[in-house]
Structure formats: C-alpha cells, structure tokens
Amino acid sequence: MSNKNNKIDAKQFLAMLLQYSRDLHYNHINISVRLNRNPAYTRQVMNIKLKRISKKYGNDERLYAAMTADEGQAFLLLMNKLKEEMFANFSEKITWQTDLLDRNNQEFGYRQIRERDQYNNLEFEINL
Template sequence: MSSKTEKVAAEEFLAMLLQYSRDFHYNHINFSVRLNRNPAYTRQVMNVMLKRISKKYGDDERLYVSMTADEATAILALINNLKEEMFANFSKKITWSTDLLVRESQEFGYRQIRERDQYNNLEFEILL
C-alpha cells in the first residue's frame, strides 16, 4: 500500500461542485482551509460548505466535502489560478470554461473572508 496521499482531480472536483450548487440553488461556496502546523493540533483539513440564501428555495447550509489539505492542493491551486486571472483583468467575476460542465462555462466571483493567520489558516468564498 502506498504511503502517498491521493490528490483529488481539481477540474473534475470544481466542475462537480459548481454543477451541484447550481442544480440545488446554492449561491455561496465557502472554503475553510486549516493548515495548522501547531503540534497540539495536527489535523490539516479543507472543508467546503454550501450555503443558500433564497426566499424561493429557502435558506440552507451544508457540508459538501471534508478532505485533508494534502488531497486538496490541486483544487486550491486551480482556484488560486482563477482568482489571479480575475484580479489581473480587474473584474469582479470570472468565467471558467470546461467541457466537464453541462453548460460548458460558469461565472463566479471570489471573496476573501479571512487572510492567512499565524497558523496559516485561510477562508474564502466563491459567489455564484
């Protein structure tokens, strides 16, 4: 058995996440990344929460996935590349195009909730 952690395919994960959130009318995707190197708290994890604020469909908040930070490095790198492209174009939203999406493109925005702190924790939100 291999001791290396399996990395999640970033494009497929993001496409499934965006498709699921659109199908079930979620309008906020919250990424909470705990990269805490504190010896007393060694768990390094990324949680993805879906949040819906809607009068028509009702308010809801649920955990979509929780994975170790090592498995999520490709996902974070993809989102960072999209964020950099958005900021380079001085726009509030970016359109991501891929064949993995049913509609082939998705527009979303990025909002930083919390900057990296002393323990390297990070929290941001994708707005649909």
C-alpha cells in the same frame, strides 16, 4: 500507515461542485482551510460548505466535503490561478470555461474572508 495517494482532480472536483450547487440552488460556497488543534493529529483540514439564501427555495447550509489540505492542494492551486486571472483582468467575476460542465462555462464571484495567518489558515467564498 498507508502510502496511498488520495489527491483529487481539481478541474473535475470544481466542475462537480459548481454543477451540484447550481442544480440544488446554492448560491454561496465557503472554503476554509484550518489547522486541526488536536495535538495528536496536527494536519490542516479543508472544509467546503454550501449555503443557500433564497425566499423561493429556502435557506440551507451543509457540508459538501472535508479533506486534508494536502488532498485538496490541486483544488486550492486552481482557485488561486482563477483568482489571479480575475485580478489581472480587473474584472469582478471569474469566468471558467471547461468541457466538464454542461454549459461549458461558469461565471462566479470570489470574496476573500480570511488571509493566510500564522497557522496558514485560509478562508474564501465563491458566490454564484
């Protein structure tokens, strides 16, 4: 086995995800962390799906990225931090400011679909 560290840079990954979804007119980003049920391979897998519901551009749904939850841990921590700031300010949308985006800030909604359960599964959605 390799001891290679494959963790992602959370801010850059979120910036690329938001830029890609905006450029291709996706308006929902679904992030789910689920336990893989294969007994020989017990890891949590994080899937990121893009969904577009539009009369102008058509409906579409596609998988953007799949990785282990360990590799995406920094991304999940960043999303949790942004979510906590949103709830602390009693606002309905998250405003994220960074120089990594072309427009320097992005506003998006957050919706919890599934809270963590006994298998530590989690699912939430970002609405652009």
